[in-house]
Amino acid sequence: MMTMTTTVFILPGLFNSGEGHWQTLWENSLPNARRIVQADWNAPDRADWVATLDAAIAASEGPVVLAAHSLGCALTAWWASEPGHAQHALKVRGALLVAPPDVEREDFPAFVTGFSPMPRARLPFPTLVVASSDDPWCALPRARAWADAWDARFHEIGARGHINGDSGLGNWEQGRQWLADMMR
Numbered sequence: 485m486m487t488m489t490t491t492v493f494i495l496p497g498l499f500n501s502g503e504g505h506w507q508t509l510w511e512n513s514l515p516n517a518r519r520i521v522q523a524d525w526n527a528p529d530r531a532d533w534v535a536t537l538d539a540a541i542a543a544s545e546g547p548v549v550l551a552a553h554s555l556g557c558a559l560t561a562w563w564a565s566e567p568g569h570a571q572h573a574l575k576v577r578g579a580l581l582v583a584p585p586d587v588e589r590e591d592f593p594a595f596v597t598g599f600s601p602m603p604r605a606r607l608p609f610p611t612l613v614v615a616s617s618d619d620p621w622c623a624l625p626r627a628r629a630w631a632d633a634w635d636a637r638f639h640e641i642g643a644r645g646h647i648n649g650d651s652g653l654g655n656w657e658q659g660r661q662w663l664a665d666m667m668r
Contacts, residue, residue, distance in 0.1 A: 488546030490577060490667045492517040495537070497554025497585065498596060500525040504649035506656040507553055510663075513655065517551075528555060530598030534563050541572045549666045550579040554621065554646065557584035557613075558599045561634065565603035578610040578666035580659065583647040584630055585621040604633035611636035612662055616644040616651070 494507045494517055501507040511517045520540050522533050537559060541548060552560045560579050563569055586592065587600040613636045615627035624640060631638035641658070644651040653659070 489516050490547045490549055491544055492663065492667075493537075493540060493544075493548050493550050494519040495550055495552035495556030495559055496522075496525070497552075497556045498525065498528060498593070501553060502649050504654075505553075506647075506649075506653050506659060507551065508649075509655045510551065510660065527595045528597070528599070530559075530562055533559050534566065537563050538569055538572060541569075541575055544575055546575075547577045548575055549577050549663065551582075551663055552579060553582045553648065554585050555587075555596065555599065557581040558587050558602060561603040561605075561607070561630075562599065564607050564609075565605045570608070573608045576609045578612075579607065579636075580612050580614065580663055580666060581634075581636065582614045582659065583616060583619055583622065584613065584627055586623065586626050589621075602630060604630070606633070606635040610666060612666070613638050614647065614659065614662070615640055616642065616647050618643040619646050621646055 492514055494511050496507055511519050520537055522536055550560055587602050611634055613631035615624055617624050628638055
């Protein structure tokens with residue numbers, strides 16, 4: 485019996501993920517990783533981003549795990565909360581949601597449209613939310629509250645900023661281990 489390989493969908497946030505970002509390093513080192521490319525990284529529109537993710541999941545021939553960062557976390561929550569995606573959600577084995585941003589903040593960029601308020605519906609797949617104690621885009625209690633609403637496990641990794649390329653994580657082995665656990 486042949487088993488299907490699980491594909492890792494890399495879901496970057498605003499402005500995409502640059503060269504030193506753990507998402508880019510994972511994409512370049514994991515043979516089963518694929519970045520979901522959005523049409524506009526600089527002025528995200530929720531409906532467009534959700535449609536792009538939904539098309540990618542629908543076209544996937546096997547199971548997927550979502551590795552989301554920042555606005556990619558909000559994208560995941562919005563995609564999962566829309567009723568038309570329930571059938572495709574069966575393909576999602578799990579989601580690693582890293583550094584969800586507080587899209588409800590008054591100072592959140594106005595050119596990011598449709599992502600607020602953050603959905604609070606339970607996610608229909610196993611989820612781990614990873615947050616930093618000093619993330620400039622989301623206070624730790626807020627990230628923990630979203631994890632609770634999503635029925636997700638929660639892990640705080642200390643003072644690592646926005647858990648991006650500036651956080652000094654490199655290939656981020658701990659994150660890769662959590663990803664591997666989801667793929668089992």
